[in-house]
Amino acid sequence: MSYDLIATLMFATMMLMLLTGQRVFGAIGFVAVMAALLLWGDRGGYDIGFSAAMKLMKWYPLLTLPMFIFMGYVLSESKIADDLYKMFHVWMGGLRGGLAIGTIGLMVLISAMNGLSVAGMAIGSTIALPELLKRGYDKRMVTGVIQAGSSLGILVPPSVVLVLYAMIARQPVGQLWLAGVIPGLMMAGMFIAYIVIRCWRNPELGPVLPREERDIPMAEKMRLLGAGALPLGIFAVMMVPFVNGWTSLVESSAIGAMAAFMAAVLKGRMTREVFENSVRNTLGITCMFMWIILAALAFGAVFDGLGAVKAISGLFTEQLGLNPWVILILMQLSFIVMGTFLDDTAMLVIVAPLYVPLVGELGFDLVWYGVLYTITCQIAYMTPPFGYNLFLMRAMAPPEISIQDIYQSILPFVLVMALALAVVMIFPQIALWLPNYVYAN
Structure with a gap:
């Protein structure tokens, strides 16, 4: 299978998962890691997600x-x-x-x-x-x-x-x-x-x-x-x-x-209520964005490799x-x-x-x-x-x-x-x- 066709399948699978109501980071990250596993085996597939996480943390x-x-x-x-x-x-x-x-x-x-x-x-x-x-x-x-x-x-x-x-x-x-x-x-x-x-x-x-x-x-x-x-x-x-x-x-x-x-x-x-609401909302939105960035980096790494x-x-x-x-x-x-x-x-x-x-x-x-x-x-x-x-x-x-x-x-x-x-x-x-x-x- 050509790399162009693989890239097309990745996009199609991701869009299908999003249309079925899956979370954005879950759909994108899943497609990225599964594509990496199929393309480069266990070692390459795991490395994609791990290297994206390290890049994010740094x-x-x-x-x-x-x-x-x-x-x-x-x-x-x-x-x-x-x-x-x-x-x-x-x-x-x-x-x-x-x-x-x-x-x-x-x-x-x-x-x-x-x-x-x-x-x-x-x-x-x-x-x-x-x-x-x-x-x-x-x-x-x-x-x-x-x-x-x-x-x-x-x-x-x-x-x-x-x-x-x-x-x-x-x-x-x-x-x-x-x-x-x-x-x-x-x-x-x-x-x-x-x-x-x-x-x-x-x-x-x-x-x-x-x-x-x-x-x-x-x-x-x-x-x-x-x-x-x-x-x-x-x-x-x-x-x-x-x-x-x-x-x-x-x-x-x-x-x-x-x-x-x-x-x-x-x-x-x-007040205590204002502080708790601010911290809770900050934590929720920050974690959401970090998961999305992590998934995007993994997906981008596979695309670069293709x-x-x-x-x-x-x-x-x-x-x-x-x-x-x-x-x-x-x-x-x-x-x-x-x-x-x-x-x-x-x-x-x-x-x-x-x-x-x-x-x-x-x-x-x-x-x-x-x-x-x-x-x-x-x-x-x-x-x-x-x-x-x-x-x-x-x-x-x-x-x-x-x-x-x-x-x-x-x-x-x-x-x-x-x-x-x-x-x-x-x-x-x-x-x-x-x-x-x-x-x-």
Whole structure:
């Protein structure tokens, strides 16, 4: 049997196991180890899994993963995110669509606190959505705002997904995080511009808050500003030393976790329940990601041994004569299709052994491609009919918001994100300028 056919069978078996509901790491790891056993016997098969585990244990930047997850859960569980929304409520309520704009700001800061899109979705749907609906905002627009804003969690640092990509693509986590800053802020700015234009053309979509809700003493406004800016201060305390080269990435992650913990203690919100929930959730998510990375490394090792990447690269570029940019666009389209039934982690692990080396073979920058992959995942999350975020929103939204409302709400934001993806593809320096500048100095 040819190696090309073996590689095809591996992919087909893995997809079949995933479609039957098997866990992602179990399906991928099982296929990798069984393929290795059949190809190279007992010794080679066992060595694949063992060497992947050793590689994982030696990867020092992986220590950032539990630190940032813990930081995010402490800030979420201690309700510091509630203070953020109160700040936006008071300071932005006088603008048309001001609370929707504030919700995007909230999502950006939640992303900087947590690094997971699910956290932003949960906080947005429980804190922001009821307030927006109560004040007469259009239900379709605000549903789209929360879904689009929460998707920033996997792009704005500290993105947990980019940590996983860094491990599989063998790229520096710090460079990937810095590469996500400007595209993430650009996308948030595009969302805000869309809201402003929609509410300017149709003020009923985002009415101004009544004056009695906005007329509060300046001292109270400043207090809310300080409370809402606390997460931003924690992010600055963590990232400024790293950007200036004073600390390593792992040290900065420890500073961030400690700063979040101390902030919750000083505000009197670090209860036993908050601490236990934060630690338990951190342990669960960290272990999940480590199992997935372990399975991905084993699967990638088998693929490298088969030489599948060079064979597929030759098929596209030599036999079919496709332009590298055409191949890249086809890759992004395949992510969007897979995103209708898989989450970002599963997508990356399934195709990383094939796509990431192929991108390098085609001469593209792997840090830049990490940003493209992440933006494409954001689009895939929200593309009907089976986008991952669509069903999360349906589960969290109140009964008056139907699945049809959710589908219609997201289409304008998907178009905005597709435009952002095209801009980053055409102008790679949007993603690469900041990491190149920081690491050059």
